[in-house]
Amino acid sequence: MIVAMKTDATNEEIERVVERISSFGLKALNMPGGERTAIGIASAIPPELRETLAEILESMPGVDRVTHVSRTYKLASREFHPIDTVVTIKGVQIGSNEVVVAAGPCAIESREQLLAAAKAVKDAGGKVLRGGAFKPRTSPYSFQGLGVEGLKLLKEVGEQTGLVTITEVMDQHDLQVVLDHADILQIGARNMQNYPLLTAVGKSDRPVVIKRGPSATIDEWLLAAEYVLAQGNSNVILCERGVHPLDREHTRYTLDLSAVPVVKFLSHLPVIVDPSHACGNWRFVAAMSKAAVAAGADGLLIEVHPNPSTALCDGAQSLKLESFATLMHDLRAVATAVGRKIEFGASS
Numbered sequence: 276m277i278v279a280m281k282t283d284a285t286n287e288e289i290e291r292v293v294e295r296i297s298s299f300g301l302k303a304l305n306m307p308g309g310e311r312t313a314i315g316i317a318s319a320i321p322p323e324l325r326e327t328l329a330e331i332l333e334s335m336p337g338v339d340r341v342t343h344v345s346r347t348y349k350l351a352s353r354e355f356h357p358i359d360t361v362v363t364i365k366g367v368q369i370g371s372n373e374v375v376v377a378a379g380p381c382a383i384e385s386r387e388q389l390l391a392a393a394k395a396v397k398d399a400g401g402k403v404l405r406g407g408a409f410k411p412r413t414s415p416y417s418f419q420g421l422g423v424e425g426l427k428l429l430k431e432v433g434e435q436t437g438l439v440t441i442t443e444v445m446d447q448h449d450l451q452v453v454l455d456h457a458d459i460l461q462i463g464a465r466n467m468q469n470y471p472l473l474t475a476v477g478k479s480d481r482p483v484v485i486k487r488g489p490s491a492t493i494d495e496w497l498l499a500a501e502y503v504l505a506q507g508n509s510n511v512i513l514c515e516r517g518v519h520p521l522d523r524e525h526t527r528y529t530l531d532l533s534a535v536p537v538v539k540f541l542s543h544l545p546v547i548v549d550p551s552h553a554c555g556n557w558r559f560v561a562a563m564s565k566a567a568v569a570a571g572a573d574g575l576l577i578e579v580h581p582n583p584s585t586a587l588c589d590g591a592q593s594l595k596l597e598s599f600a601t602l603m604h605d606l607r608a609v610a611t612a613v614g615r616k617i618e619f620g621a622s623s
């Protein structure tokens with residue numbers, strides 16, 4: 276349920292509505308907007324109370340109208356929060372008019388590798404450096420990432436280049452060390468329904484990118500976001516990265532680009548797209564990146580590597596640094612065509 280206050284409602288009137296909601300043992304969330312304040316009820320309202328509560332709240336001074344949120348997710352829904360959320364970290368805004376590009380290697384391998392990738396990302400106009408330190412690998416014999424050593428390199432290179440950083444947190448026990456070294460937390464596709472992990476990241480105030488599980492429906496994905504939002508962390512970004520394919524021969528997953536406008540319709544949260552894991556093949560990454568921007572994505576998460584043929588992880592889907600620069604150039608034209616922008620870097 277959401278209570279829209281009148282545009283001229285006073286702070287006292289808002290406070291009284293919050294207190295009235297709390298008096299029923301329900302959690303009220305004050306959401307000041309540009310024009311007016313809305314108060315959301317985040318807890319489940321017992322069905323027998325629903326009508327009475329709506330009547331009580333509607334008759335209170337300063338209240339404009341009361342709306343029921345029909346979706347199973349509440350805080351993530353656009354019904355609850357009609358205005359687009361913009362997540363800001365160190366001056367980078369995700370969910371604004373600017374399309375934000377995050378790029379970097381699948382896994383951090385060395386200082387040289389990460390720095391070369393970071394410089395290229397920055398020069399081409401990328402804003403965020405990605406790099407995995409804790410890697411979720413299908414085989415226990417594959418390279419598992421450099422762990423804390425990798426996080427240290429990410430922090431160092433992020434500071435050196437001025438790029439915001441993102442890395443995956445795989446386990447809630449690693450959360451503190453990841454918070455100490457990176458700016459944005461990434462929940463991997465395999466962990467989208469790891470509820471203790473979602474709850475733990477929800478207790479921090481750090482931006483969280485939640486990747487869609489390859490078998491997850493859009494509602495399940497939004498409910499994963501709800502876990503983070505319900506803990507009080509409103510800095511949630513959704514990332515489409517491909518769902519289980521009919522045909523694994525040519526692509527690794529199937530990029531569900533329709534998820535972008537669908538999620539934008541259902542939710543106020545920013546949506547970004549990872550074409551690299553979806554395609555699994557660098558040849559298709561540029562086309563799907565452009566398509567994602569055309570479909571309304573707020574950002575991209577792209578794997579790049581100075582020498583993909585030697586990559587310890589996901590080399591086949593990683594763009595070379597020159598191809599990334601070309602892609603950034605082409606993406607600007609697509610962004611302009613759909614009324615968005617991508618900032619220039621030193622070499623673009």
Ligand code: PEP
Pocket residue numbers: 381407411443462463464465486516549552
């Ligand atoms: C990644 O981005 O490094 C990754 C492992 O992706 P996903 O969780 O989408 O498989």
Ligand code: MN
Pocket residue numbers: 381382552578588589
């Ligand atoms: Mn990868």
